[in-house]
Amino acid sequence: MKKIVIIGSGVAGLASGVRLALKGYNVHIFEQNKYPGGKLSSFKLKGYRFDAGPSLFTMPHFISELFELAGENTSDYFHFKKKDVSCKYFWQDGKTFTAFGSQEKFLDEVELKFNEPREKVIRYLKKAKKKYELTGTLFLEKSLHKIKTFFSASTIKAILQLQVFEIQKSLHQVNTNAFSSPYLIQFFDRYATYNGSDPYQTPGIMSLIQHFENSYGTFIPTKGMVSITEALVGLAKRLGVKFHFGSLVNEIVLDKKSVKGIMIGDKFFESDYIISNMDVFYTYKKLIPKLKPPLKVLKQERSSSAIIFYWGVKSSFKQLDLHNIFFSKNYAEEFESIFKNKTVYKDPTIYVNITSKDVLNDAPKGCENWFVMINTPSNHGQDWDKLVKNLRAIVINKLSEKLGTSLKDKIECEEILTPITIENKTQSYMGALYGSSSNNKIAAFLRHPNFSNKIKNLYFCGGSVHPGGGIPLCLLSAKIVSEIIPDIKK
Numbered sequence: 001m002k003k004i005v006i007i008g009s010g011v012a013g014l015a016s017g018v019r020l021a022l023k024g025y026n027v028h029i030f031e032q033n034k035y036p037g038g039k040l041s042s043f044k045l046k047g048y049r050f051d052a053g054p055s056l057f058t059m060p061h062f063i064s065e066l067f068e069l070a071g072e073n074t075s076d077y078f079h080f081k082k083k084d085v086s087c088k089y090f091w092q093d094g095k096t097f098t099a100f101g102s103q104e105k106f107l108d109e110v111e112l113k114f115n116e117p118r119e120k121v122i123r124y125l126k127k128a129k130k131k132y133e134l135t136g137t138l139f140l141e142k143s144l145h146k147i148k149t150f151f152s153a154s155t156i157k158a159i160l161q162l163q164v165f166e167i168q169k170s171l172h173q174v175n176t177n178a179f180s181s182p183y184l185i186q187f188f189d190r191y192a193t194y195n196g197s198d199p200y201q202t203p204g205i206m207s208l209i210q211h212f213e214n215s216y217g218t219f220i221p222t223k224g225m226v227s228i229t230e231a232l233v234g235l236a237k238r239l240g241v242k243f244h245f246g247s248l249v250n251e252i253v254l255d256k257k258s259v260k261g262i263m264i265g266d267k268f269f270e271s272d273y274i275i276s277n278m279d280v281f282y283t284y285k286k287l288i289p290k291l292k293p294p295l296k297v298l299k300q301e302r303s304s305s306a307i308i309f310y311w312g313v314k315s316s317f318k319q320l321d322l323h324n325i326f327f328s329k330n331y332a333e334e335f336e337s338i339f340k341n342k343t344v345y346k347d348p349t350i351y352v353n354i355t356s357k358d359v360l361n362d363a364p365k366g367c368e369n370w371f372v373m374i375n376t377p378s379n380h381g382q383d384w385d386k387l388v389k390n391l392r393a394i395v396i397n398k399l400s401e402k403l404g405t406s407l408k409d410k411i412e413c414e415e416i417l418t419p420i421t422i423e424n425k426t427q428s429y430m431g432a433l434y435g436s437s438s439n440n441k442i443a444a445f446l447r448h449p450n451f452s453n454k455i456k457n458l459y460f461c462g463g464s465v466h467p468g469g470g471i472p473l474c475l476l477s478a479k480i481v482s483e484i485i486p487d488i489k490k
Contacts, residue, residue: 007249023485123178201335350395
């Protein structure tokens with residue numbers, strides 16, 4: 001039986017393992033941590049449970065597809081529900097907005113709060129949907145680095161409608177042209193942050209990102225985000241995938257121009273194929289240092305990173321939901337601070353995720369588990385200790401003011417994540433959450449491919465390669481890899 005080694009047990013590594021086990025391969029997943037999941041993991045602190053990484057769950061059918069391929073019922077192993085409210089938004093002047101999961105209720109709320117004709121919004125949403133339909137198969141589900149991808153009916157159809165993509169405009173320009181309300185413009189600009197980019201730079205085609213949420217909805221796993229990891233690990237094990245935790249891979253062994261296996265310390269593990277779910281930068285730097293890396297690809301601008309405060313809060317707030325956004329007053333200045341000045345903005349947008357709103361055991365009774373995230377630049381050697389200290393005070397003051405209570409005394413436990421700790425824990429180069437940014441008009445083509453052009457049988461998956469970061473795209477990278485790797489000849 002042909003062997004496949006997968007380095008890293010992030011969601012893309014797990015999904016790759018499932019798909020390739022179904023193809024008949026003998027799959028082994030090696031993980032440096034003693035637990036699976038990569039960024040998609042969890043921890044407990046003084047009676048509170050926190051999801052450590054991704055907090056947004058959309059397009060659950062990509063998870064269900066894996067179970068269906070295995071002939072299983074997703075509901076037997078993994079449970080989730082659709083949220084009536086996708087997110088709540090707060091502005092500094094007192095304006096609030098509830099993004100309902102129902103499109104009709106969403107449109108009603110837009111008309112009520114922003115005085116924006118629903119016809120305008122419907123037209124915008126339809127265009128975003130069309131962008132996704134024209135490009136989804138081409139840009140997200142297929143390799144952009146295989147010639148055959150471009151000789152298809154879907155490619156020709158997309159090329160004939162290039163004007164729809166609005167590549168020559170920034171996302172902000174697209175939104176400004178579509179709407180008159182500055183609140184609604186900022187709302188739709190925010191979706192650039194879903195892949196760690198700048199709405200004032202990322203091309204207009206990125207309006208399709210909101211399609212994932214506004215058309216498919218927002219969901220919450222009934223046992224928290226980590227249950228995605230747990231469900232996929234269970235599925236992989238039932239299919240015969242072998243897991244090796246606490247196993248730091250220190251070298252990909254090559255035989256001339258082909259993979260031969262991996263080294264775990266001084267132990268050699270032979271393999272016919274190798275898939276790296278590790279950040280592609282560190283795959284080259286640490287595992288195959290003698291191989292000349294694709295510098296043009298690896299030198300692309302990094303995506304944003306984050307400072308995350310995990311707070312156990314001795315109170316509950318009825319005005320908040322699972323997802324909450326407190327906007328900065330000057331969005332343009334905020335992104336200039338992040339991407340140009342490489343620092344934390346003085347008045348940052350604050351994202352607050354509270355899973356205990358839906359997963360009741362995540363916090364003691366009458367309390368809440370807060371995941372408080374602020375977008376920051378990736379690590380360029382900034383004084384993060386100083387930035388964190390200043391930011392903490394700013395965030396507490398801003399949230400206290402908006403919520404009408406002193407938050408400082410209600411925080412009974414705390415854990416902090418910075419770009420440095422993100423890099424150390426997840427091997428994400430410079431702490432970038434999504435690999436390279438999508439601020440370039442041709443960013444999709446500049447991401448590292450899902451395979452090596454130089455080394456036979458070496459492949460890549462995860463957020464640092466095509467098609468990008470976030471749970472849905474990581475799952476699609478696994479699909480691409482599994483389709484590129486040949487079927488076993490019987």
